[in-house]
Amino acid sequence: MAEDLDVIIKKYRKGKREDLIPLLQEIQEKNGFLSEDAIVKIGNHLALSTTKIFGLATFYDQFRFFPAGKIHLRICNGTSCFMNGSQTVIDKIREETGILPGQTTRDGNFSYEVVTCMGGCNNGPVISVNGTFHTHVSPAMIPDLIKKLKLISGSD
Ligand code: FES
Numbered sequence: 001m002a003e004d005l006d007v008i009i010k011k012y013r014k015g016k017r018e019d020l021i022p023l024l025q026e027i028q029e030k031n032g033f034l035s036e037d038a039i040v041k042i043g044n045h046l047a048l049s050t051t052k053i054f055g056l057a058t059f060y061d062q063f064r065f066f067p068a069g070k071i072h073l074r075i076c077n078g079t080s081c082f083m084n085g086s087q088t089v090i091d092k093i094r095e096e097t098g099i100l101p102g103q104t105t106r107d108g109n110f111s112y113e114v115v116t117c118m119g120g121c122n123n124g125p126v127i128s129v130n131g132t133f134h135t136h137v138s139p140a141m142i143p144d145l146i147k148k149l150k151l152i153s154g155s156d
Pocket residue numbers: 076077078079080081082116117118119120121124126
């Protein structure tokens with residue numbers, strides 16, 4: 001369940017701008033994404049403009065501005081997975097879902113993010129689907145996987 005923004009924000013000292021990233025991380029961890037409301041409240045608390053906060057947060061791949069989909073994929077693009085072709089897997093997922101990393105499909109069913117390492121480097125490319133790991137993933141496996149996930153999520 002999402003935690004109250006005011007409760008989280010009050011844990012950080014007013015005007016202490018160096019707390020921005022830890023604060024963004026805590027809100028995302030507790031609430032799953034950074035809402036517009038969260039950005040505005042953080043701006044008021046740390047005396048930072050919302051433009052500055054958005055600019056900084058979008059620089060980091062880890063932050064999301066929309067709630068995750070019912071099915072959330074994490075795709076590793078760390079060095080080892082990259083050497084084993086993770087970029088082609090990411091490209092295929094983008095092609096199949098029609099969205100970019102950090103976005104959520106309009107029906108709210110899918111989202112994905114690109115991460116740097118999931119600890120399974122010898123078995124890459126590695127992806128996780130709602131926390132379940134798949135190893136040695138190839139682009140050829142993606143259309144079938146997405147089809148199965150669509151059935152599970154109830155989308156066409
Ligand atoms: S680099 Fe992908 S799991 Fe470590």
